[in-house]
Amino acid sequence: MSDIPSGFTPHARKSPVTDPWQPLYARTDQGVYELGFMLDTCHCNGRGLLHGGVIAALADNAMGLSLGMARLSRGEAKEGRPQAVSGIVTTSLHVDYVDIAQIGQWISIVPRVVTASRRTGLIDALIYADDTLIARANATFKVLISET
Structure with missing residues (x-):
């Protein structure tokens, strides 16, 4: 595949950890935040295959953003509420690698x-x-609440 799939736009959330892997793309579909990218050398290990660490880091990113979207859709993360979300942090991450890219x-x-x-x-x-x-991944996240 050489084209960016329909619905994907440049990923707006920038982070020092993802800067080396740009360009990244995102789309929101059915209440989740999908990430995508065209595999290039900056994503690869010494054998020219997608590095497992890239998979883990970007899966963690997409899963955390999806949790944030779920909370927003339920009205739980809005500013001005007595308890506002100050962040979402990963407490557990597991990845099973089943094939190469x-x-x-x-x-x-x-x-x-x-x-x-x-x-x-x-x-x-x-x-x-x-x-x-x-690959498949699963993670547990802690929602950080700031008392206002």
Whole structure:
């Protein structure tokens, strides 16, 4: 695949950890925040294959953003509430790697919100190279609440 799939736009959230992997793309679909990118050398290990650390970091990013979206859609993270969310942090992350990806393939990370409570969230994700499943991830997040 050489084209960016429909609905993906440049990823607006910038971070020092993701800067080396730009350009990244995102789309919101069915209440989750999907990330995608065209696999290039900056994402690869010494064998020219997608590095597992890139998968883990970007899956963590997509899953955390999806939890934030779930909270916003329920009206829980709005400013001005007595308890505002000051952040969402990962407390556990697990990735199973099941296949490889090569330069030129479109990588997509598709999260699913399993549960989102007031203070925690459980999210999983499937990671694809074009249409081939290459990894699955799951994470637990802590929602940081600031008392205002």
